[in-house]
Amino acid sequence: MSISKYTTGAFLLSLGLLTSCGEKFLAETPSEQVTDANFYKTQTDAVQATLAVYSELTKEGQYNAALWGMDIMADVSTTGGGGGSDGIEYTQLDDYNIPTTNFVATRLWQGSFIGIQRANIVLQKVPAITDIDPVIQKRCLGEAQFLRAKFYFDLVRAFGDVPLFTAPPTSPEAVNIPRTPVAQVYSQIEKDLTDAIGNLPGSYSGADLGRATKWAATGLLAKVYITEGKKTEAAQRAREVITGSGKSLWANYGDNFKVENDNGKESLFEVQFVNGKNGYDRNSVGSSMNEFFGPRGSGLTPAGGGYGFNIPEPDFVAGYEPGDTRKAVTIWAPGDKGPDNWVEPASLPGSPFGFSCKKWFVGKVNTNIWDSPLNVPVLRLAEMYLILAEAVGNTPEGLTAINTVRRRAGLPDLTASTPNFTDAVLKERLYELAFEFDRWFDLKRTGKLIPRMTEHSAYLATLGIKRGVPTATNLVLPIPQSELDANPGLTQNPGY
Secondary structure, three states: OOHOOOOOHHOOOOOEEEEEOOOOOEOOOOOOOOOOOOOOOOOOHHHHHHHHHHHHHHHOOOOOOOOHHHHHHHEEEEEEEOOOOHHHHHHHHOOOOOOOOHHHHHHHHHHHHHHHHHHHHHHHHHHHHOEEHHHHHHHHHHHHHHHHHHHHHHHHHHOOOOOOOOOOOHHHHHHHOOOOOHHHHHHHHHHHHHHHHOOOOOOOHHHOOOOOOOHHHHHHHHHHHHOOHHHHHHHHHHHHHHHHHHOOOOOOOOHHHHHHOOOOOOEEEEEEOOOOOOOOOOOOOOOOOHHEEEEOOOOOOOOOOOOEEEEEEEEHOOOOOOOOHHHHHHOOOOEEEOOOOOOOOOOOOOOOOOOOEEEOHHHHHOOOOOOOOOOOOEEHHHHHHHHHHHHOOOOOOHHHHHHHHHHOOOOOOOOOOOHHHHHHHHHHHHHHHOOOHHHHHHHHOOOOHHHHHHHHHHHHHOOOOOOOOOOHHHOOOOOHHHHHHOOOOOOOOOOO
């Protein structure tokens, strides 16, 4: 359903869906009828309303479909799959031939605005609840501020100007507002994160592990600042996380991507996925990436043995430095061995060079077809080191920061004589954060999207592969046609 058709009353019906559980704080329970008159009265109501904001992160509009496309539009991966119409919504991104009805763009827009409106309800209703521990009340507000900022950060980077809602619409007509300039949206994101830092605790334990902390908000603010080109502010926030959060890097890069290490010592914020709930459903609480990205037809995953989407590009694979331990964690390459005597072949359907994405592979641990309990990190400490390095440049502090990440990967230190230090940092981000859905945003914010993808397309052409090349139009996604139809106040991005 279009966000333009949502009202406050419609959102109320979803707020009782989530409650805490022993392993992770998100799990589905049967919903009961909830109305504005009988809800927002107690601490339990406040916590459930806040959990409903988190729930959108696990859906198609975020980490269970839409954000995958950000890598496919960059030089990390191609669509893969079975060809033809299989994954056509991603092929459109791959080719930079994106219609206004594209599924990925539509779901990213709609899912983000659903999360925003749920956050707005929490921020409006929770302050008036009297039957609540003030510490919990403050925390709920901080969580909503953090999540609203996160959703808006995705939107403004993907679409440019977007409607800015800081309170729930009071009528169907109230949702039909025009797009707000990018600078104003960023100003609200900065305010939300600054407020969240003051409201959130530094850590959690038990069933609350995985909620947003002040360090998650500080880390996201550092990422926002580096995206805006505010290097001094980005460096300061990154330093605060590195020195104050108590987080540390895993000695082994691959430990970030093991189920037993969910919400582990390097994690600042993760999307919480739970096993055994979904079946064939990408709008529940289990991750489908294990199944969708597994080597196609391999038999290594429950449903059909892997669908083979999000295939590593050959020049991305070739760009790994010798000895980089991240390579074996991130990709399957021909000859790599897996469970059940699997050996990655020289080619697969959708992957003519025999590459598959390995980072989210868990095998058959999931019990219900598309489910995987492996969390997806939104922010890791390693990224804070790379933000700091980018912000301060080729200085002793910047070299220490980037070399901290490189040493963990088994690579030699960069030195003061390293040319094009900013490019070196961006390359380090490419391989440290591969398949964590940052590359398109990185290329855009540094002005490198069009030249890099032009170079990438020319390289693929030498291998007999045709790949689209972005133009200035493709620096943003199209505003979904369904939203333009529903809201006469919206305008389309130029060129679409």
